[in-house]
Amino acid sequence: MAQTRDTLIEEVMAALVTLLRTVQKRSASHWIDLDLSLAQVKTLLAIGDLGSPSIEQIASMLGVTQPTASHLVERVVQSELAHRTQDPQNRRRVLVQLTPQGEELLQHLLGSGVLNEFATRLGHLSEEELAICMQGMRVLISAIADNPTLPSSTSDVPE
Numbered sequence: 001m002a003q004t005r006d007t008l009i010e011e012v013m014a015a016l017v018t019l020l021r022t023v024q025k026r027s028a029s030h031w032i033d034l035d036l037s038l039a040q041v042k043t044l045l046a047i048g049d050l051g052s053p054s055i056e057q058i059a060s061m062l063g064v065t066q067p068t069a070s071h072l073v074e075r076v077v078q079s080e081l082a083h084r085t086q087d088p089q090n091r092r093r094v095l096v097q098l099t100p101q102g103e104e105l106l107q108h109l110l111g112s113g114v115l116n117e118f119a120t121r122l123g124h125l126s127e128e129e130l131a132i133c134m135q136g137m138r139v140l141i142s143a144i145a146d147n148p149t150l151p152s153s154t155s156d157v158p159e
Contacts, residue, residue, distance in 0.1 A: 012140075023114050030108040036079065041109070041128060043072040044098070047082055048106045052097045054087070 034041070039062075045054060046061045053061075059069035073096050076082045081102030087093035098106065122130065 001073075015142075024116040025112050026117065027108060027111045030105070034109075036081075039072055039077075040075050040079070043069070043076050043110075044081060044102060044106055045072075047096050047098055047102070052085075052095045054093050058096065075100070076133055111154070 036044070043058065044061055046058050046065050050057055050061065053068055055069050055073060058073060059066045060071070062069060064072070073082065073084070077084060078098075080099055082096050082098050085095050085097060085128070125133070
């Protein structure tokens with residue numbers, strides 16, 4: 001029976017690789033056409049993750065000095081992917097926000113368009129097939145996540 005279990009594990013891993021490669025293929029063109037350095041992409045990701053962070057917060061997240069973070073933010077601002085605003089509660093503090101262009105690029109890089117496409121394709125599955133998919137997703141997430149937080153019913157799954 002160990003061989004069957006090992007074979008199933010290999011099949012699950014192969015399926016995961018196929019799924020990840022499918023997502024990667026769909027967003028690859030956005031990465032290939034990207035005219036940003038890796039540090040600028042990290043800055044873009046940090047801004048998107050933190051919402052409307054200060055330079056200090058960006059520096060902390062990226063593990064760089066504040067002057068380095070400020071320079072990286074300047075480059076992202078020059079690319080019109082973010083803009084600076086003054087903190088209304090502390091005029092000496094600068095906050096950074098993504099522009100609509102920056103939000104759109106970040107969504108493409110993170111594969112949100114792929115998720116929309118997946119949602120459309122999942123719409124063609126029966127309720128039984130969707131329930132099976134959801135059951136499998138819960139099991140996988142529970143097996144690999146430090147803090148599994150998937151909702152217990154498919155109707156609670158965000159789109």
